[in-house]
Structures are given as C-alpha cells and as structure tokens.
Amino acid sequence: QQQVKQSPQSLIVQKGGISIINCAYENTAFDYFPWYQQFPGKGPALLIAIRPDVSEKKEGRFTISFNKSAKQFSLHIMDSQPGDSATYFCAASLYDKIIFGKGTRLHILP
Amino acid sequence: EADIYQTPRYLVIGTGKKITLECSQTMGHDKMYWYQQDPGMELHLIHYSYGVNSTEKGDLSSESTVSRIRTEHFPLTLESARPSHTSQYLCASSIGWADQPQHFGDGTRLSIL
Numbered sequence: 001q002q003q004v005k006q007s008p009q010s011l012i013v014q015k016g017g018i019s020i021i022n023c024a025y026e027n028t029a030f031d032y033f034p035w036y037q038q039f040p041g042k043g044p045a046l047l048i049a050i051r052p053d054v055s056e057k058k059e060g061r062f063t064i065s066f067n068k069s070a071k072q073f074s075l076h077i078m079d080s081q082p083g084d085s086a087t088y089f090c091a092a093s094l095y096d097k098i099i100f101g102k103g104t105r106l107h108i109l110p
Numbered sequence: 111e112a113d114i115y116q117t118p119r120y121l122v123i124g125t126g127k128k129i130t131l132e133c134s135q136t137m138g139h140d141k142m143y144w145y146q147q148d149p150g151m152e153l154h155l156i157h158y159s160y161g162v163n164s165t166e167k168g169d170l171s172s173e174s175t176v177s178r179i180r181t182e183h184f185p186l187t188l189e190s191a192r193p194s195h196t197s198q199y200l201c202a203s204s205i206g207w208a209d210q211p212q213h214f215g216d217g218t219r220l221s222i223l
Binding site: 031032034038040041042043044046049087089093095096097098100101102103105 | 160200217
C-alpha cells in the first residue's frame with residue numbers, strides 16, 4: 001500500500017514532442033505528490049508538485065495531471081528539449097514519510 | 111547556489127575503514143534525511159531526523175549510523191566499510207513534514223575496494 005509505481009522506466013522523445021510519465025499509488029491518504037528532476041552528478045530537485053484537491057497544475061512546459069479516483073498522476077513535458085534529458089521521480093507523501101517511484105530516464109533527441 | 115552541502119563528493123577507500131560523510135545545510139531546516147541511491151536509480155531512505163537529538167531509521171536497513179547535534183549538521187558514519195556499501199549517498203533537508211519540498215545535496219559517491 002505504500003508503493004508508488006512509475007512507468008516507463010526509460011523514455012526517448014524527439015525534440016519538440018510531448019514526454020509523458022505516469023505514476024500510480026494505492027494509499028488514498030497520501031496528500032502531496034511532487035515530481036523531482038535529477039541530472040547526472042546532481043541531487044534531485046523539486047520540479048512541480050500537486051495536492052489531491054486539484055486535478056491539474058501547470059508550470060511553464062511542465063504539467064501534472066491528477067486523477068484521484070484512479071489513484072494516478074502523470075507528468076507532461078510539452079515541447080520537450082534536449083536540456084530536459086534527466087531522470088524523473090514521482091513521489092507521494094503522508095505525514096513524515098515520502099515514497100519515491102523508481103524513476104524514469106528521459107532522453108530527448110536533438 | 112546550493113544551500114545543502116555534502117563532502118566529500120567522491121571517496122574511494124579500502125575495506126574496514128571508518129568513514130564519515132558530511133552534510134550541512136544553511137536553511138535552518140529541522141528535517142534532514144539520508145538516502146542511498148545507485149546512480150540514476152531508485153532512492154532508498156536510510157535515516158532521517160526531526161531535529162536536534164532526533165534520529166530515526168528509514169525504510170532500507172543500513173549498517174550506517176547518524177547523529178544530529180546541531181540543526182545544520184547531519185553526518186553519516188560507517189564504522190567498518192565493506193564493498194556492499196559502495197553506492198551514492200544523498201542528503202536532503204526540508205522545512206516541514208513530507209508535504210514540503212526536500213532540498214537535496216549533490217551526493218557522495220562512495221566506492222569501497
């Protein structure tokens with residue numbers, strides 16, 4: 001019940017395309033859903049986050065779509081750029097615990 | 111730019127040595143965390159702290175220990191390093207509970223020969 005399942009494990013997208021990464025969770029008590037971006041040799045950095053009372057949040061080219069009934073949320077990267085190539089982690093949190101997905105390696109072809 | 115610092119960035123050391131990985135943050139955050147991560151792979155929480163004199167074990171069993179004597183400092187110690195400890199160790203801090211962003215350091219990549 002504490003797992004966050006993330007897919008795909010890796011993703012290749014053409015420059016200018018839309019990158020979509022999906023996550024699913026079981027515990028309906030989770031109350032905060034962040035996405036982290038990690039470049040090689042760096043620690044993860046918060047990219048965007050959403051709470052379950054909102055169905056969508058957009059920040060620039062990055063959008064989180066949240067489906068509470070399906071217990072799923074996804075990250076959409078519009079107009080994907082080579083600089084977006086990184087590993088992306090979804091997460092879900094409750095009280096003092098945060099559960100990370102296993103990560104998606106995204107590669108944007110120039 | 112970074113407000114959370116980890117040293118050393120890389121460490122290659124022989125089996126049996128005592129190792130301390132340093133982590134310091136200048137943001138005054140109460141919550142601090144240690145994660146173990148094989149490069150680009152899943153993050154595993156190994157220790158966390160609510161504040162000074164507070165330490166808790168995380169979800170992944172680890173032979174390491176931590177201490178929190180000062181708010182800004184959260185070192186991790188391996189008393190006797192083994193090859194199985196080879197990994198990347200990431201330190202993070204947050205202002206509040208898990209519904210607040212975690213700020214990560216750039217990690218220490220540890221190799222035990």
